[in-house]
Amino acid sequence: MNHTPTTAIFPTLPARNLNGRALTLPADFGGTFNIAIIAFRRWHQALIDAWFPSLNPLLAAYPALRAYELPIIGRQYTLARPFIDGGMAFAIPDPAVRNRTLTVYTDVQQVAATLQIPSTETITLLLVDRSGRIFWRDTGPYTAERAAGLERTLATLLQ
Template structure:
C-alpha cells in the first residue's frame, strides 16, 4: 500500500501532460498475483470503492498476473519502488524511471513526450 503514495505523487504531472498532449494516456497498473475469480471480484470492488475519483478509476487497470514474468519482461528489478514507463502504442518503451515524483525526472519525461508529439519535419 505504501507504493500508492509514490504513485499519487505522479498523478498531477500525468494529468498536466495528458491535458497538454491530447493523444497521451496514462494508466496506473497495480499488479497482483494470479487468483481465483471470486477473490479478484472482491479486490476489484474494494479498489473501485477506494478510488472515489472517476477519472482515476478509469485510469486504473488491475493486473492479476505472474508478477515475476511481468517484471522480467519489463526489466523491473524489484517491487521496492514504482516504475514509470512511457510506451508507444506498438509496445516499445521510450522512457523509464523509478520512484516517487522528482522534479528532474518529471522534466525528463516532459522533454521525451514533447519530442514524441512534436510535428514531424515532413508535415
C-alpha cells in the same frame, strides 16, 4: 534512470479497469503514447498519487497522451479479484480515476523480468505505445528531475 531500453517490450497482458471494462494491454491503451505507472504493493499508491500533479498538465497539453495506474497482482489472488477490485473501486469516488486504474492478475516476477524492472519494491513508470514499444522509463517517487526527463521525451515525440 531516464533511459530507453533496447530490448524490453511491454508484454500482452489481460487487464480490467475499476469500472469493470476488460482490456488487453498494450493494444487497448487509449493514447498514441501512454504513461503506465506500474505498482506492486498497496503502499505504492502514495508514490503514484505524488506523480499526478505533474502528469495532469502534460495530459492536458498532449491530447495523444494517456496515463494509467497498473497494480500488478499475483495470479494466486485471481479468485479474490471481485473483492480486491471492488475494494479499490469503492475507495476511489472519481470514475475517471477508476477508468485509468487497470488491475492485472498475473505472474508478477515474469512481468518484472520481461519489463526489465529490477525491483518490485517501488513503482516503475513507462512511456509506451500501443504496440508495446517503450520510449522512456524511470523508477521511484516523483522528483522534478524525473518529471523533466519525461517532459523532454514527450516534447521530442509529440512536437
